[in-house]
Amino acid sequence: MSTTPTMARKxxxxxxxxxxxxxQARRMLAESGYLDLNLDELARRVEYSKGTLYQHFSSKEDLVxxxxxxxxxxxxxxxERALGFRGANTRECVQAISVAAGQFxxxxxxxxxxxxxxxxxSFALRASELRRNQLGLAVGRGFRCVQGIVQAALHLGDLPAHAHLAPERIAFALASVSVGSEIMGRLPELRLLAGIDNLAAVVRENQSLLLDGCGWKPLRSEYDMAAVDRRIRAEVFPEASWLDV
Structure with missing residues (x-):
């Protein structure tokens, strides 16, 4: 069935x-958190009925x-922007992904x-199948960027093959270290205990520790990471003012 102008407008x-x-819901979450996200108040702010909200989202969890x-x-x-960085090797390419994660x-x-x-x-149980599928596609889109660099590193010999670790497992390990460090680093008490005053730098140090542990060449001690950061910022992420270069 062809799309009419009226259908396209709708x-x-x-x-x-x-x-x-x-x-508007994102702003309310940032202001007050999930527990205080009230759909009646959201409807008032966007000037639509609560019923209209449910035409778009099956539940509060679906909305979030x-x-x-x-x-x-x-x-x-x-x-995907980071993939455009012209790294001298795959270690520099994965460093561009690290900057992208920090920028996010x-x-x-x-x-x-x-x-x-x-x-x-509880969110997966109460959200719609459509939303769960969208979430999976979005996760996969980012994951494949990292996985592709891992596969290239294995092919080129920058990363030695690990018999017990498939490329996707190495990509998953890198994502786990990155996200886990970010989550734990947001706890003020833990930052104090660990002596962390620059969380972004520590997250990237943890990533480097993992890459070195996997034998991903060149090792952190074998190249100028700060110089690569300067190139990444100049070529790909000029808005990354947080990057200490």
Whole structure:
């Protein structure tokens, strides 16, 4: 069936309405947190009925998961930008992904918090199948960027083959170290105990420790990481003002 001008206009209006709802809900989450996210108040702020909200989102959890999808898509977009960096080797290429991950946390701190929230099993149970599928696609989009660099490193010999670790497992380990360090580093008490005053730098140090442990050449001690950071910022992420270069 062909799309008529009227249908196309209605689709645009629906998309614009959904974007308005998502943006206002994101702001409310940042202001007050999940427990105080009230759909009646959200409806008042966007000037639509509560019933209209449910035309777009099946539940409060579905709405929050939709916000998480936006964040994951933003991160994947940054990862895809990082793939454009002309690294001298795959270790430099994965460093560009590291900068992309840091830029995401710096530019979208509230999205990172929402992403952490939707990892709870209750969200998956109460969100729609459509939203769960969107979440999976967004996660996969970013993961494949990292996995592709791992596969290239194995092919070129920058990364020695590990009989017990497939490329996707190495990519998963890198993601786990990155996200886990970010989550734990947001606890003020733990930062104090660990003597952390620059979380972004520590997250990247942890990534380097993992890469060195896997034998990914060149090792951290064998090249100028700061010089590569300067090139990454100049070529790909000029907005990364947090990067200490």
């Amino acid at each position: 689709e645009r209006e629906r998309a614009a309405r959904e974007e308005l709802i998502l943006e 998961m939709a916000i998480a999808v936006r964040g994951l898509q933003a991160r994947a977009g940054l990862f 946390c710096h530019a979208f701190p509230d999205y990172f918090e929402v992403e952490t929230l939707v990892k709870l099993s």
